[in-house]
Amino acid sequence: MNSLTEENYLKALFNIANETGEVNVNELSRRLQIKMPTVTSMMKKLAQKKLVHYESYKPLHLTEKGKKEAGLIIRKHRLTEMFLVDKMKFGWEDVHDIAEQIEHIQSVVFFEKMEELLGYPKVDPHGSPIPDRNGKVVWKDYSKLSDCKVGETVRLSAVINTSSEFLKFLNSREMRLGLKIRIRSIEPFDKSIIVSYGKRQAEVLSNVVCERLLVEKDA
Amino acid sequence: MNSLTEENYLKALFNIANETGEVNVNELSRRLQIKMPTVTSMMKKLAQKKLVHYESYKPLHLTEKGKKEAGLIIRKHRLTEMFLVDKMKFGWEDVHDIAEQIEHIQSVVFFEKMEELLGYPKVDPHGSPIPDRNGKVVWKDYSKLSDCKVGETVRLSAVINTSSEFLKFLNSREMRLGLKIRIRSIEPFDKSIIVSYGKRQAEVLSNVVCERLLVEKDA
């Protein structure tokens, strides 16, 4: 149906919209590392296929059809990441690039089997929700760790912007999803915070790090 | 390095050479369902890349480099098939089409991990040998069941021409790799044979079937 190339555009449109609200040609170009004229012409093509609403100089929007197809690719991506971590024992920092390729495999049963073997997981190894069979995805309303107050105890539920470097940094601090974290103090000057978790009593986390950590306040 | 398209040509060249000795443009065209002029121009391209020896109107040959690269793709294909059967519980009749896609995934660790999880298997689910890390592959010298004599007891070791239909036929007769088979009689007229195995005492197998079953004489 859609080419691998088209799939990557759809996915980027979906993800950017989710992160920053509005999508424009420039941002899409930056994200996909593809020059703007190429992006413009692909948008016209996707518009013809009724996957994108396109008007010159206006922000880009996926149609409902486009959202669904994008959601289904992201579903395959996230199921794959979960499979690689759970069943193939990869680290969470090593799965994205492989999933980026496997998400394009055309085989319904392949991903159904994955899902079954995984026990119908709701989230991927980075805490992002796995879209359902219709491509629909719902984010829980997590808070950023950087928005929490002194004294609170929270649970690490997801990470934003899952670069390998960032995930390795978290590994080096023994931080993983599900971790219970207590906020001991916040430095007003640079908004760095001191937290305790596991066996670590006073770990300093910069604001840059805290803004990428999504937490749930414990019930 | 090589495109997905080039990889499929290399694999076909390798497989046809293995099956029928000589490869020509016509056969490659038939196998890949690609018209002859397209094949000719790809051969010129692969010749430039030193993967194929090409001379107009002459049979086609992979270079050593070409054999190695083809072997490595087939390695990925067969490891994948084994993984799908062993770890993901697919039937041997359902894995080829998925493997046809996954063989093109670019990730050394992905296939290393597969191999490790599988315990370094020597053959794929159809009994074909898995090439080593250098793309080298060695076939054991199996016999065709159709070449065996009355009274012999053999072990089913591999199947030739692994179409889904043929494998489903074998499933329906409860035939699988490793099965011990005794040859009870051979009908001279059509070379069909009567065999016994497992709980089946007198199963008729046509010559067409027997020519596709590779067996080892039991030690």
Added chain:
DNA sequence: AGATTTTGTTAGACGAATCTAACTTATTAC
């Protein structure tokens, strides 16, 4: 408001992989 910068579009080209139509070489049949 006008100048400058950023963003986006148009036009034209290119490589990869495919095709069809026409022609050539090799093989097979008689």
Added chain:
DNA sequence: GTAATAAGTTAGATTCGTCTAACAAAATCT
């Protein structure tokens, strides 16, 4: 050994996804 058929090549076109250069519109700065 010539005629017919099959196999292979050449030439030219097409689609996809990409690019650069040039131009146009929108946003930002002073």
